[in-house]
Amino acid sequence: MTNILIVEDDPLIAELERDFLEANDYVVHMTENGADALQLLDESQIDAILLDIMLPGEDGYALCRKMREKTDIPIIFVTARKEEVDKIRGLGLGADDYIVKPFSPTELVARLRAHLSTHDRLLKKDTGKPVIEQGLTIDNLTIRPRARQVLLDGKDVPLTGKEFDLLYFLAEHPNEVFSKEQLFEKIWSLDPIGEPATVTVHINRLRDKLKAVSGRPYERIETVWGAGYRFHIE
Numbered sequence: 001m002t003n004i005l006i007v008e009d010d011p012l013i014a015e016l017e018r019d020f021l022e023a024n025d026y027v028v029h030m031t032e033n034g035a036d037a038l039q040l041l042d043e044s045q046i047d048a049i050l051l052d053i054m055l056p057g058e059d060g061y062a063l064c065r066k067m068r069e070k071t072d073i074p075i076i077f078v079t080a081r082k083e084e085v086d087k088i089r090g091l092g093l094g095a096d097d098y099i100v101k102p103f104s105p106t107e108l109v110a111r112l113r114a115h116l117s118t119h120d121r122l123l124k125k126d127t128g129k130p131v132i133e134q135g136l137t138i139d140n141l142t143i144r145p146r147a148r149q150v151l152l153d154g155k156d157v158p159l160t161g162k163e164f165d166l167l168y169f170l171a172e173h174p175n176e177v178f179s180k181e182q183l184f185e186k187i188w189s190l191d192p193i194g195e196p197a198t199v200t201v202h203i204n205r206l207r208d209k210l211k212a213v214s215g216r217p218y219e220r221i222e223t224v225w226g227a228g229y230r231f232h233i234e
Contacts, residue, residue, distance in 0.1 A: 002116060003027045005049045007037045007063065008078070009056055013101065017050055017078070020105040021112075034058035034066075041070060048116055050108075053079040053090070061093055068094030072161045074115035078103065084197065091201040094160055096188070098198075114189045119161065136171050138220070138233065143168050152213045162187060163206045166199075170221065170231035179228040203229060 004021055008014040009032040018028045029044060031037050033056055040046065049067060053060035064075055076097040077090045087098045096115050099108060136143040142151040148164055150157040159167065165187045170178070178186070180199040188198065203221065210218035222232045 001025070001027045002047045003029060003045055004112070005037060005040055005044075005046045006030045007034070007049065007055065007060070008032060008052045009054075010052070013052075013078075016105060017108065020109055024109050024113075032056065034063040037063060038066060038070075041067060046071075046073060048074040048076070048112060048119075050076050050078050050112070051095070053077060053081050053086070061089060064090065064093045064095055068160065072119075074112070074119055076108075076112060076115065078108065088197050088201055091198050092205060096162060118187075118189050136168070138171060138174075140214075141171075141218075141220075143171055152210055152218070155213050157209055157213050159206070159209060162202055163209070166202055167206055167221075170229065174231050174233040177224045177227050177230045183229065199229075 004026045006014055006017050006028060008017065008030070014030055014032070018030060021028050029040055029046065031040060035057070051060050051064060055063070060077060060079065064077070067075060074096045075094065076099060077095050078099045078101065079086070080101045082100045090098050097111055099111065135145060140153050145168060150159055150164065150167065166183065169186060183199045207218060207221060220232050222230050224230055
């Protein structure tokens with residue numbers, strides 16, 4: 001069974017989410033505050049999280065940051081805060097998606113299912129004969145897909161699942177330009193309409209992390225103005 005953690009202090013919203021999730025055969029765990037949510041995450045097998053921002057005590061932003069340090073499972077903000085700056089902040093802290101209240105329960109379940117499907121595909125292990133990982137090495141960058149590890153100048157680059165997927169996808173298609181919409185559809189497996197901020201935030205975070213490890217900007221991930229992004233190789 002797939003276990004979903006709802007962190008929501010509005011009982012009506014929490015019950016609505018629970019009812020639709022249970023109708024789709026998910027096991028639901030509910031809490032209204034950060035402390036209990038972190039404890040549940042430590043003690044239970046949670047597969048995805050629906051997270052409000054405006055919570056009593058510690059807000060959803062701070063909670064998302066702590067959760068992302070513990071786990072790579074899908075985190076979806078479900079919140080009344082609809083400003084673009086809020087969405088960018090939430091995605092920048094490691095959330096996989098951002099849904100604004102009032103929301104369509106059908107869309108919520110569809111997006112959750114898509115994120116879980118993507119995450120499950122990445123976790124599947126080959127049950128046949130052992131496979132020697134080939135990976136990609138481009139100058140000082142090494143990407144090991146089976147280990148989901150990135151090395152830059154021989155140093156480990158700590159990436160979230162989506163950041164890794166984005167880098168690996170671009171590196172596998174050198175010099176090919178992808179629009180934000182195409183990248184969102186490829187990496188998130190969701191309808192790309194209205195989601196350019198998600199890709200922009202993850203590209204910026206990916207660049208920041210590569211720069212933090214090497215001490216200099218990583219220039220192979222290029223912005224092609226008006227078109228999208230590419231992994232440039234001469």
